[in-house]
Amino acid sequence: MELVSERLVLRPASESDLDFYVEMRNRPEILAHPDQEPKPRSLVDRQLRGWIDRWQQHGFGTWTVFDRESDERQGRVELDPMGAGWAGISPGEIEVGLIVHPTYWNRGIATEAAGLVAVDCFTRAGLIRLVALTTSDNKASLRTLEKLGMRRRGESQHVSNATTYEVFELARPAPRP
Ligand SMILES: CC(C)(COP(=O)(O)OP(=O)(O)OC[C@H]1O[C@@H](n2cnc3c(N)ncnc32)[C@H](O)[C@@H]1OP(=O)(O)O)[C@@H](O)C(=O)NCCC(=O)NCCS
Known part of the structure; x- marks a missing residue:
């Protein structure tokens, strides 16, 4: 499920991405965000296996972002069901x-x-909203x-956590007449 733009190639996350994810996840700039604790390699490895499995379960999942020219890994985009416990x-x-x-x-x-x-996700995977x-x-x-182009929908909190999150949504564009 490779996705390609002018500068980027997105490839479904794979075991070969582990070193990149361990390093990125533990960068001080990332740890400066709320609720971000350092993550040992074993935890990132478990998370990565979950991302790989999600592709089988849902037909969508986590992509690793590569620069098209240099093939360097630059980031991650993930689609994930929210799960229970979020207000609204x-x-x-x-x-x-x-x-x-x-x-980057x-x-x-x-x-x-x-x-x-x-x-x-709105075309191949048939989702109606993110x-x-x-x-x-x-x-x-x-x-x-x-x-x-995401629109602010309100705020939410998870039952397990006091942090207030801003919630945004993007609806599938209406088909052209
Ligand atoms: C959020 C994140 C993914 C953005 O990645 P990125 O590749 O730098 O994003 P882009 O370059 O496409 O856009 C960033 C925009 O934010 C702007 N920006 C960056 N820091 C800013 C700040 N402190 N105040 C206001 N705008 C800021 C940039 O100028 C840019 O806008 P512009 O194109 O109008 O100039 C990245 O900062 C990140 O990984 N943060 C940590 C994880 C995170 O917070 N994830 C988001 C969860 S939804």
């Missing part, structure tokens, strides 16, 4: 999650990669969601 969000709603390696921030990579995934969650202090994320 059904467990079956699909969340788009984005992370770009800090080395502010070059339009998240917007370009998530745009490819949105088109794919949601995204972020916190009000995460200005880069808020701007990225705005550039993707």
